[in-house]
């Protein structure tokens with residue numbers, strides 16, 4: 001009965017307890033977590049325990065996921081929302097992890113001609129607006145072991161999840177008030193147009209040209225820069241960098 005009531009109220013099951021030995025192994029492995037101030041580490045450990053309790057982590061293909069790997073995945077997904085709050089990971093319940101890049105079949109119907117196109121994509125991550133988050137284990141590990149400015153698959157996919165929280169994947173996550181929303185849209189629209197203009201003219205844009213695909217990808221790609229090279233982002237897209245720092249909190253140095 002109690003459990004049933006809790007479910008109805010949308011309250012979660014209690015967080016998983018992470019023992020000290022596992023947590024210390026995790027800190028050895030994940031530099032970004034190890035370098036956090038003590039109280040932030042406590043917060044991260046709490047978030048990771050909640051993540052492990054309320055998200056199913058499924059291994060796809062022949063990937064083996066032991067407890068340490070599950071904890072690493074939970075921590076990686078919680079780091080981007082450490083400042084925002086754990087509730088920002090609401091609205092989805094499953095993380096699917098492939099050993100490496102995974103193939104997906106795409107289909108699209110042209111609204112004018114009714115022509116159906118289908119093609120295959122190789123992906124390192126994918127976020128469905130209300131469905132699972134999908135990641136490539138090899139790429140999660142590569143982002144830890146060989147950090148590269150502008151590349152962070154987990155931050156990218158979590159940005160899509162945050163973007164989808166208001167029901168629209170449009171490059172604007174829920175923001176506290178109309179003024180912040182106006183400032184966000186002005187900064188992002190201007191920067192998106194500039195990056196698109198560079199790509200259209202065959203010039204090298206200041207960030208990964210994938211950002212020019214659509215406003216939601218622009219938000220996800222600039223999020224990758226925020227978490228991997230915030231000082232570069234401040235230099236090339238200062239208004240976007242400021243909005244992201246207000247939203248996610250200041251990025252680690």
Ligand SMILES: [Zn+2]
Pocket residue numbers: 156160216217220
């Ligand atoms: Zn994306």
